[in-house]
Amino acid sequence: MSAQGLFLLALPGGHKDWFKSSKEFSTKLTKTPFVFICFQARIAFLQGERKGQENLKKDLVRRIKMLEYALKQERAKYHKLKYGTELNQGDLKMPTFESEETKDTEVPTVPQNSQLTWKQGRQLLRQYLQEVGYTDTILDVRSQRVRSLLGLSNSEPNGSVETKNLEQILNGGESPSSKQKGQEIKRNSGDVLETFNFLENADDSDEEEESDMIEDIAEGKEKHRINKKHKIGNEGLAADLTDDPDTEEALKEFDFLVTAEDGEGAGEARSSGDGTEWDKDDLSPATEVWDVDQGLISKLKEQYKKERKGKKGVKRVNRTKLHDMIADLGDDELPHIPSGIINQSRSPSSRMTDHEGARAEEAEPITFPSGGGKSFIMGSDDVLLSVLGLGDLADLTVTNDADYSYDLPANKDAFRKTWNPKYTLRSHFDGVRALAFHPVEPVLVTASEDHTLKLWNLQKTVPAKKSASLDVEPIYTFRAHIGPVLSLAISSNGEQCFSGGVDATIQWWNMPSPNVDPYDTYEPNVLAGTLIAHTDAVWGLAYSGIKNHLLSCSADGTIRLWNPPEKMPCICTYNGEKEHGIPTSVDFIGCDPAHMVTSFNTGSTVIYDLETSQSVVMLSSQIESGVQSNNHINRVVSHPTLPVTITAHEDRHIKFFDNKTGKMIHSMVAHLDAVTSLAVDPNGIYLMSGSHDCSIRLWNLDSKTCVQEITAHRKKLDESIYDVAFHPSKAYIASAGADALAKVFV
């Protein structure tokens, strides 16, 4: 009977009436001892596990505190070196780990079965990060980058790195733009490196003396510095380098990470500078940082050593145990740590802002409004470059091995690569004025001054003699215009296209199949209709798939809105009195389909309400000069997702406007000659511009820096490039030139 009582105790409460009668019980009892033993074993196991996890937690907290202390020390040293005054960091006392009690008070322990789960902790972190200005998108992108870095450099999931990263974010993550900021980040990432090495060693050999370990770290770091020095071109340090394989390994890691760091520094300099001058900013921050830090590191090393010796008594968990624990850690235990970390790391961050005062404020006013476009906020370049300094805690879990194999988005490479010419489209007899891609297919249409439009299928190529590029034969020629064709727009389903010509007409075409036989008979039904209302050359067209409306602007001074299938297709007319001059280009506003934007030859750009046909905002950029053509705007495009308008000017400028205020956000001399054409990639990250200086340039919209320049076309008279375009869904770009060629780059 005592056996039965015991057994019942071991059973969960709900099952007390599991045995209706003692007879039944006796029959069951013969089978139960095994179950009972299993339960007991399980309990013991769980208890052991819990203990182990607690140990691990303590260990991690200790390490974090040490790192934080080291960071503070270094910061103070740095401050002293730089400003010659003591930095008041508040309580700069060494963290102590003598007794369990102190630790328990420092780190609020959460009961095992607390409702604060790991997920919630994570949520909390996200919230903090958002407060500092990090949206989920950025976090995601960055965490992916971090993960890929980790996956390469250290397959061991690592809790401290994660928390460290959080600290970084909280300390110095907010869009660093000043040089100082860059340095801060650098130092932080240096610490991360340290952590990396530290923990790797810990995993490698549990028997290893801790002091040795520190030696390794210090050496590694020193080597790192030396490495850096060499990179910068200074004299190398005295060589007390050993051939220790561990250090070697660490070095390799550092090498890998250093390059990324370099990039990061440059990236920051770049985003703060004005496009043209980032080259010279490139190296200086790095040089400074590493020069200043030199003496500091040895001191830090000493301190670290001393400290570690002091608390040698703390027993370290052995390696396998640690291993297992790490594997089990994620689900329930970790909330302790992040919550502790947040408390600790937030305070230094506020201190820092105190003593470094203006740093946060002096961050250059954001020249481009954020929000809206997700991927716009940070070009993938920058993500790559700055990821080390701004790792993501939220997604970098210690346990989730599966996440390490997470693939980066494929389109990252599509935009990171360099564009190379692939196809040459050479059937036009005169300048190609406009081109447009099919929304899905590798198909494009070109409009030329030779009175025709041509349809090209990039999959039907003819190998060109002695040249890497491929020639494409047109598969259809659209003829209806009497005179040069100037403008072109393809409907968003790719089934129709519209062309405007010097003959004042807009022709409406049904797109032939991309597989049409070029020698097939003439198809009269390709021409779907003609939109007649303008009285002079039609220079600009834009199509919106939202209401399937078409916008056109003409040298007659008017802008017209069309619903092509209607009997009276012209719905609305704007600028009927030529109030603003002659329109040169027109576009729908990407983020506000009720508005459109038009540029004028007078230098003004006007946003109209499509319904009321009233002008809503004037984006003015006129410069007082006697020469009218200097104010001439050649092209206007709207950002696909942000309330930003971009204009291309005859005076070589590209200008950016805020649609809400009408204020100019940014202006830059973008080319050596008149800028004629603009295109924004479908994700809103890159801008492409074409100019009569024969080149097309790709710009990072975030930093306003030129990422690639391609000389694409030759000059005819004083004109060279008329139009550029991004394929809406494939990795193609194209340019159209006065030399009668169109070129496609991949």
Place this chain on the structure above:
Amino acid sequence: MVMAEGTAVLRRNRPGTKAQDFYSWPDESFEEMDSTLAVQQYIQQNIRADCSNIDKILEPPEGQDEGVWKYEHLRQFCLELNGLAVKLQSECHPDTCTQMTATEQWIFLCAAHKTPKEVWIYFVKSCNFMGQHYRLSKVSIKESSVAKLGSVCRRIYRIFSHAYFHHRQIFDEYENETFLCHRFTKFVMKYNLMSKDNLIVPILEEEVQNSVAGESEA
């Protein structure tokens, strides 16, 4: 839109230019044209100045490579034929003009298709040929390509003859605007790209004596 503010003239048709202001800039002498497309620029400039002054248009500048000169002229013919083609397509459909004929005696067969097809095929083919060989025209043109110019000329001429005999009104309209067939006939005569027997459109009677071969049934 001409910039005449004492600075260098920029020959540009900027967006917003009115149709009547197109190309409204002072002429440039051939020597001053420093772009690689100078020959085309020069030919177009002369045509814009006076398209009836065929002799001037066909007179190459001094030292001009003859192959390139002929080639660029043919390109220009193809370009301007687009204008004629647009007019023709309003009434020249496969069902009305099933065969690419000039007269009852002249039925043109497309070598690639065996069966008679309408005018556009020939035109498309000529255009493609010109397009494909464009890159040769940069400095000089290969002999083999020059030899092919003759066949392009014959193709182009079929369009003229078809238009003349079957769409006389359109042909006349266009000819009055552009003197294109006149220019073409003089061009092929000057450079001996086609035999006189084949020039069946009764233009330039004084030069094309044999053209009476075709009945004037149109």
